[in-house]
Amino acid sequence: MISDKTLLEQAPDWIWESHHVLSLKYEKTIATLSAIRKALLQQSSRSDQASQFCEQVDWALGLPSDVVESTWRDPQAYFFARTAYDLYLAAYLEIDLPSGTRAYVDELSRTNPDCPKSLPQLFDDHLERFGLFAVSFAIAAQQSISIRPLSLDLPETLPGTCWSFSGTESLQLCGVDPDGHLGLKMNDEVINVPLPDATLQKENWAIHVAPVIGAIRLQPPAFNLPGLRDIRSVVPASVDGQAAYCRIVTETLDLIRLCDPQTAEQIDGVMQVLAMKPAGFGGVFNTSCSRLPGAAVFSGARCRAMLADDLIHEFYHNRLFAIEEQGPFFAESTSDQRWVPETVYSPWRDDPRPIYGLFHAVYVFERVLGFWISAIQGDALNADELQFGKYRASKLIGQLQISLEQLIAWGEFTDRGQTLCHWLRHTLEQRAQQCAALELGGHTTVTSMDEHGNSTAMIDKQGRFVTVAQELRRHIEIYDTNRRCEQLPRLRERFLSAMALP
Known part of the structure; x- marks a missing residue:
């Protein structure tokens, strides 16, 4: 290895x-x-x-x-x-x-x-x-x-x-x-x-x-641009109200610096504008846009652990958008014999997704997983954050393995896309070893975290802890409407059997 x-x-x-x-x-x-x-x-x-x-x-x-x-x-x-x-x-x-x-x-x-x-x-x-x-x-x-x-x-x-x-x-x-x-x-x-x-x-x-934190401005009007329907849902948020989020954004950036300094350095150098939507706002939850590099929108008053997860996610979307401008990841199909589905199953979504969207998800969530593994190995997290982090890492490694198997089976990549997919595969193998060493996996308890940073373990109607394996399996049963996971023998043998429900 x-x-x-x-x-x-x-x-x-x-x-x-x-x-x-x-x-x-x-x-x-x-x-x-x-x-x-x-x-x-x-x-x-x-x-x-x-x-x-x-x-x-x-x-x-x-x-x-x-x-x-x-x-x-x-x-x-x-x-x-x-x-x-x-x-x-x-x-x-x-x-x-x-x-x-x-x-x-x-x-x-x-x-x-x-x-x-x-x-x-x-x-x-x-x-x-x-x-x-x-x-x-x-x-x-x-x-x-x-x-x-x-x-x-x-x-x-x-x-x-500002x-x-x-x-x-x-x-x-x-x-x-x-x-x-x-x-x-x-x-x-x-x-x-x-x-x-x-x-x-x-x-x-x-x-x-607008409030300013380092090089980052908290500025909802910066997203008021014609044609950007989803990201403009933050525009009605008050500029003056953004001051209430300064503490949580500062704490979040400090946590990322402790646990993932390489990502923190890039965020400091690239991200220019963030905007926080108060709870109850409509539109997309968290989002970024290839036409607005260095910008992202987040929803609700999030605790630092959850906002760190979200911010790393959106930053790496920004990075992948930039990489993509140097050349496409996916090639035009050259074979009339090979069947490639129009959509695939996404363990992060309730609807089928084009394989391009799944590729983006694997890239950004692999980095989020790396953050959580580093945070768990260190001493930066309090008890509630540690419990939530173990859940997030355990679920992410499963979601990423499910997604990677689909990319390998159905993705038709350019040379750049093949290079990126190759290194994602190698890195996920390493992440899986790290999770195993930390005793993280399908047996880990599903945990939620509220906006104040308090964690709660999920319990079913019989009073038993719900596991990550059960959560992943149930999502597949409900939302893999085209049964993509069942169409991959490697995925059935290596992963789905390990998630069998009692």
Whole structure:
């Protein structure tokens, strides 16, 4: 069996370690906007919006990189650049819009009666919104800038900063002076407003100051972007209310640093914006998005152990999205003889999933499992957290083994996908050995944890402890509607028989 050290030495660093992978989207943002600027400058004539955009990008690229890096790295910067690129190709090269940008255009058309109908006009309107970034650059560089009055889609943030706007007033942003006074236009009057240190509340509008923990801002309005239906469920959450989550986020980051310093270092370098949804909010529970690198949404007031689980999960989705931009994991089917199901069973979901989704789940949950094993081996957990951690590790190793067998049986991978799947398989073999040494497995008791960090063992109607094996088996019986697990002899022999119910 390969040791942990040997695994780390042999596995390509782009899988789990390389920080360069995490910078690719940041670099792509700048490269994409520079390319659009160059293409526009080569046109014989340009709109006013396009001319302003070219000037602003040229100016921003001349600013000290360390001063303006936080704005370039803001999740919205990548979203803006990717959308601009797609709109340019559609407007001038007649290339179809991808689904994400099509959703952006459709929502603008549906919700804004003044939305232009032609793609060139949509592209120009999008370019005008770069003014938000220009103002943020100027704030960071302590310079002044004037922009064409830009209507704010409230609530809206100044990218890369802790400030955001809300209200019912029709607000337009006109620029900023070197002293940090914003030019805001309302009712045809421009007023100068100092950037506040705390929330500035007026009658019909406000400027909010998001809590900041290290490089991370707790800022729900940062997710108010057209076309992102699921992740926007957090937008109504109060910016000022995010302060209540500072303690739990800080404790969570400290716990990850103790138990998984490699992941903690990457989170510190990559994650820019988090937002916490109060309990009872609708929409998705926890989520991240490939179009918003360095951002994630979480639900409820979670204790540090559960939030650490969630944060590691969403961070590694961010990492895998970045890796994927270097090349696909799955190849087009080349065989008419080999049967491959359209969907597979997911032990984390109540509905069948495409195999691509299961691949993402195996990658991120393997890292979550590693965190729990390290935490159990150390002394960072209290008694309740330790009991919950043993349950989580025991269940995760079972879920991952079930999922990996399906990937091996039905996945048709590119070379990169094969490399990643190979190392996931080796690492899970090592994780299984570690769980066995810690006496974790199907016999472990199912444990829940409330938002205060109190754990409770699950007991059935007969007063017996419910085991992980029983929980996994029952999930398969209920939700493996297509009986995928039964279609894999290796899975039946090695795993399902060990989970037989009494």
